[in-house]
Amino acid sequence: MVEAILFAAAAPLSTRDLAARLPAGCDPAEALAALRRRYDGRGVTIERIGDGYAFRTAPDLSFLMQSETIEQRRLSRAAVETLAIIAYHQPVTRAEIEEIRGVAVSRGTLDQLIEMEWVRMGRRRMTPGRPATFVVTETFLDHFGLESARDLPGLTELRAAGLLESRPPTEGMALPVLPEDDDGDDAVDGPADDLFEDE
Template structure:
């Protein structure tokens, strides 16, 4: 077997391994999850691109979720599987508003969420969003009191079919979908969502302190007089 044939066999094997790993995975996988199973010099980005092209017109597509990838039912066929979906209790208006604020304004503290909404944020609202896996604690703001900041998760992207948080609809798209009135003030704008690493005004949460921080946040939400 000459060198070209050997290279072709290794490349084919890498593609098959990648395909199998992503097909069997319960959640999206990133390059670091896949690398140990591939040959030493495998070009993971190129392999993923080839798989995406291979499945572009198939019943399932290889989609990107943040920096990770997963096989998902082709969007135009998703209606066929809706009858098998587990029925989920719809989010309350308060939860939807809170989720939207976190998605577009992240990183955001509970007090900042309340400032945008104009009302207090209850313990149950944050509970529901975090239990759904759509919202997570990001870090601590470098301000007095060191409040916890919140952001969206990979599960949020996956559930709503987004590659990255910047794919959230902008002002014109929201107007076109009828979700915003066309008679808005001239200075009205929709913030550009921020994604990725901690910002300059955030510090990471210590793993051992995360539970205590959440408990403190939620207790404060129950008793506004503690603010």
């Protein structure tokens, strides 16, 4: 039953979601463990994505699906940096993102990430002004094949891949500072506008 539900599901399902669909007395966690063992080494596997589980193509066979899964979507440099800050520092407020980047974050940058469903609003901080925080979504984790944000590559791995300079970053700075926000979306209004008015 768990296998059938996961196969038909459009999004990852948690054990609580599965339990709600199963007859009383069933243990979805035990069924998932058995299914993950059964599919180990097969063409498809059951992957944990955030709090949920879903069928996915085995990682070593992903190249076979490349033509079907590639989606052209350009992100500005500002959007990439903002996404990286949110992923590594979540939950993080807009003011904290701007402090790390060293420049203002335009409304359009966060709106784009929210519309892509890679970023969502988290809980408001219990500080003056109750600023909203931002966190990455399970869609983001699923896209990059991560079980949780803890699986993001560390500084050593990023430097080894040539994505960071070999020298340590300036104290307190996670990314290089740019002279200006280059995404050109400063005039764009969007769904996150109301969050910026109370900070």
